[in-house]
Amino acid sequence: MYAVKQVSTLTGVSEATLRVWERRYGIVQPARSPGGYRQYDDDQVATLRAMAALVHDGVPASIAARTLLGSDVRPRVATAGTDGASFDLVSAATLLDPGLIHAVLADAFAASTFDVVVDCWLPSELKRLGEAWEGGSLTVAQEHFASAAVTRHLAARFEDVPPQGGAPVLVGLPQGGRHEVMLMAFAACLRREGVNAIYLGADVPLGDWSMVASEVGARVAVLGVHLDADVSPAQAVVDELSALRPPVTVRVGGRNRHLIRGARQLEDRVSQAAAAIARDLRAGAA
Amino acid sequence: MYAVKQVSTLTGVSEATLRVWERRYGIVQPARSPGGYRQYDDDQVATLRAMAALVHDGVPASIAARTLLGSDVRPRVATAGTDGASFDLVSAATLLDPGLIHAVLADAFAASTFDVVVDCWLPSELKRLGEAWEGGSLTVAQEHFASAAVTRHLAARFEDVPPQGGAPVLVGLPQGGRHEVMLMAFAACLRREGVNAIYLGADVPLGDWSMVASEVGARVAVLGVHLDADVSPAQAVVDELSALRPPVTVRVGGRNRHLIRGARQLEDRVSQAAAAIARDLRAGAA
């Protein structure tokens, strides 16, 4: 339990603003002490953090609030029919139900904006999926089923946006890399930002990066570094691309991105990272 | 939901122009806040981006608007090569041009029916792609780029069809299997036939097949057997599934399908194979 002043420190939002967000948008409804003091719990602090992040990015407060309330960071899916339980990716994976997973994804994307789904909902669901797999409650096939469905959905979103010209940006995983889901999400964000993203996918051999970069005249490449095994091949890619003349700027994302030297680390949130790249490209082009 | 300022940043179109496009051409009609502020959704932003791209390429705004409004959501991609040359997958892969490959695929699917594209055009293009790769005129990255784009396109087609109930059919590659393109094409055909296809994707471990089959009560599984290395894991899957009670009928497709024992071989052409399965299921259910 946190008092308003602590929450203000924790979130970087002034106390007055916290109160006004509550009154105007109902973003959280903290419990009250006997004397009427607000008492926030951890979930509410997390929601307020998300709200603060959105507002910081220029989303109007009213819309940010509606987005967060609508998605609830875990969309309650009232799937027609069944027992009214709240379904999520893990449930859909367990049941191997194409209709259900389709509904879960459609609802998640309908309840909120693309950016919020990709930044908030998707990572948390993938994390739960990974935990369920590690915990043995999900088979590889079930995990495949779910991540293939998510990737397909994202691919469809990627394809929805007609590719545009402009400075090309390579997107891929280093040799040996798998786990394409967030990479696809990132590519979709990039293309939605109007960036000419060239999606190379998983497991791109070392030598190909520089060959492709010079072929299309790319000056920027984005590399996903997720597993420990990805670090060394990724470092090799960075070294190779940096040695080119003119050099190719490499940006790295993923859990292990901080282990890579000579490349700029991407922002935590996918949409932020994509927006930053788009901004830099526009600035560079201007 | 996006406010006008965000949309302006997102699309690179000034706020005044966004309003004037709306007023003069009705290109989008955003919802309004209680106070009358515009609130754009994702689709509208996508439309505006397409509009901006067209205008940027020199299309007069009035025409661009009519094109976008008239043709539903089919912005015609300004193909780089307007010289009338017939482009193909290999050229698009060589150039690593997202716009071109998008156009190639859109043209292919527009020029004839889905079945014809998947049965005739796609295999021959993939064959040419493979030959170019083996001949060294295409790098792995270029091959990835093209097959990822095709897979995405097919995935979007798969997602277009809402999944239906009915007897489930498992679709996947055995342990170690890659090359998902034709598998995805097959899954898309199946779903278009109204079959409840459960797409497991590549590299599904041996033990998972029977686990998944009993989980969802599948009586039919489709297995792709492409490479020589896939034969032995595929045979193991067939043996395992056949041993279940009740047994799961396995159908095998792909270049090396004739090396598998105890499973029915699928027809040569993907659409034929999918139609046959759909027919059998209907007959079995009826």
Added chain:
DNA sequence: GCCGTCCGTCCAATGTTTGTATAAGGTTGC
């Protein structure tokens, strides 16, 4: 050159949204 059309920008008056400031008073814990 002249005219008409197209299209992005600018303007001004008005209204909305949002964070902050203020006043008056209650709660908490030492």
Added chain:
DNA sequence: GCAACCTTATACAAACATTGGACGGACGGC
């Protein structure tokens, strides 16, 4: 009792949007 903390309610200003008309550069036909 007292200082620090919190409450509600009202007020306010800066930032943001709205409408509709007017303006001027670009382009094409005559």
